[in-house]
Amino acid sequence: MSGPRPQWLLMAGHVPADGTGGGIVRYTLELARGLVRGGEVDLHLLTDASATRTLPDLVGGGRSVPMPRVPGPLAAAAERGLLTRVLGDRYDVVQGAKHLLPRGVRARGVLTIHDMLVLDRPQDFGRLKRTLLARPYLASLRQADTLLCVSQATRERLSQWAPRAAQDAAVVPLATSPSLLAGAATPVPQLDGRPFALVVGDASARKNLPVVLEAFTDVVRTRPDARLAQVGPPAWGVSSYGPHHAELLASGHLVQLERVEDATLRWCYENAAVSLSPSLVEGFGLPAAEALDLGSPLVTSLDPALVEVSGDRAEHLPADDPAAWAAAVLRHLEAPPRERRRPAVSRTWDDVAAETVQAVLGR
Numbered sequence: 001m002s003g004p005r006p007q008w009l010l011m012a013g014h015v016p017a018d019g020t021g022g023g024i025v026r027y028t029l030e031l032a033r034g035l036v037r038g039g040e041v042d043l044h045l046l047t048d049a050s051a052t053r054t055l056p057d058l059v060g061g062g063r064s065v066p067m068p069r070v071p072g073p074l075a076a077a078a079e080r081g082l083l084t085r086v087l088g089d090r091y092d093v094v095q096g097a098k099h100l101l102p103r104g105v106r107a108r109g110v111l112t113i114h115d116m117l118v119l120d121r122p123q124d125f126g127r128l129k130r131t132l133l134a135r136p137y138l139a140s141l142r143q144a145d146t147l148l149c150v151s152q153a154t155r156e157r158l159s160q161w162a163p164r165a166a167q168d169a170a171v172v173p174l175a176t177s178p179s180l181l182a183g184a185a186t187p188v189p190q191l192d193g194r195p196f197a198l199v200v201g202d203a204s205a206r207k208n209l210p211v212v213l214e215a216f217t218d219v220v221r222t223r224p225d226a227r228l229a230q231v232g233p234p235a236w237g238v239s240s241y242g243p244h245h246a247e248l249l250a251s252g253h254l255v256q257l258e259r260v261e262d263a264t265l266r267w268c269y270e271n272a273a274v275s276l277s278p279s280l281v282e283g284f285g286l287p288a289a290e291a292l293d294l295g296s297p298l299v300t301s302l303d304p305a306l307v308e309v310s311g312d313r314a315e316h317l318p319a320d321d322p323a324a325w326a327a328a329v330l331r332h333l334e335a336p337p338r339e340r341r342r343p344a345v346s347r348t349w350d351d352v353a354a355e356t357v358q359a360v361l362g363r
Contacts, residue, residue, distance in 0.1 A: 006092040008041035013067045014098050017051040019058045020259050022233045023286050024114055028097040030177055032059035034353025080136050093360060099133060101140040110360050111144040115283030116157040124205050141165055146360045148172050150284040153304035170359035174284050175347045176293040185267035190255045196227040197329050198272035200287035203239040208278040208319050210242025215325035217244050220253050223333050231257045231268055269294035274332035277306050280319050285309045295342040299328045
């Protein structure tokens with residue numbers, strides 16, 4: 001490696017200028033912050049042109065390298081091919097935080113594997129995206145010198161598609177963001193003073209919202225005062241709400257909140273009677289970890305990643321059994337009030353960053 005500190009380029013072209021978005025955006029920002037705090041590498045950020053000025057400030061340091069301006073559908077091609085001319089040989093490490101690595105760069109290639117959805121569930125993606133992404137994704141993970149899986153469950157899914165690559169992949173689990181754990185919580189007026197259940201995630205098909213919405217139609221027959229809060233970004237693929245969505249939304253029993261601040265999300269976790277993670281497939285299941293770290297009772301599906309993250313600290317139910325989910329929600333809604341004590345948080349993003357550097361550089 002050249003110089004006193006390795007030159008580390010984190011590909012962050014998917015992060016918008018305001019830093020909002022889903023789990024991979026949160027991963028990229030929190031990892032960048034952890035790398036800056038750790039001080040072991042000299043961080044550079046490959047950014048969308050609109051985020052060139054703001055992103056370094058959002059993560060507390062690092063230098064910005066703007067991506068070439070290309071139409072959205074061609075972004076994958078740009079990251080795989082055109083960037084080679086932009087990056088040259090200036091970096092010791094180039095890390096892809098979302099699916100892709102550039103071809104032909106001499107730097108050590110690092111790819112984070114969040115999940116294998118584009119291959120396991122291509123029906124969740126639009127035709128153009130799955131056409132343009134699947135092959136480059138496979139090529140990138142075979143090209144990478146270091147693969148970082150966010151869970152053992154994801155590493156096992158990787159082994160189905162690239163057995164040799166999976167053998168040497170490191171598992172680096174994620175953590176709850178410091179901004180969720182600190183500072184004041186902001187109440188949600190529609191929920192404040194009401195009993196409610198919480199589900200955090202978008203409305204893509206794998207999130208399995210229809211089973212929770214169907215369960216909640218049973219819940220409100222017994223507890224008409226109850227609400228279901230859905231917090232998350234807009235769906236990135238085909239939305240799936242099921243047949244009960246309009247009914248619950250019209251009656252006010254479903255409260256949908258998009259792009260909320262962490263202070264609001266924290267309040268939801270801390271005040272929900274129960275948090276629900278009904279997903280069919282997760283790579284890690286960050287909302288489950290967040291719920292536990294903020295002291296919320298938790299019910300998850302039997303998805304391997306969710307069970308891995310939550311263990312015996314949560315109740316696990318079949319993803320296709322609305323009656324079981326309704327019964328679980330009612331148990332928590334009707335449980336006697338008790339003082340919640342937030343457990344000690346045993347894992348931080350500084351741990352994630354340090355383990356990432358260890359996996360890549362061996363130190």
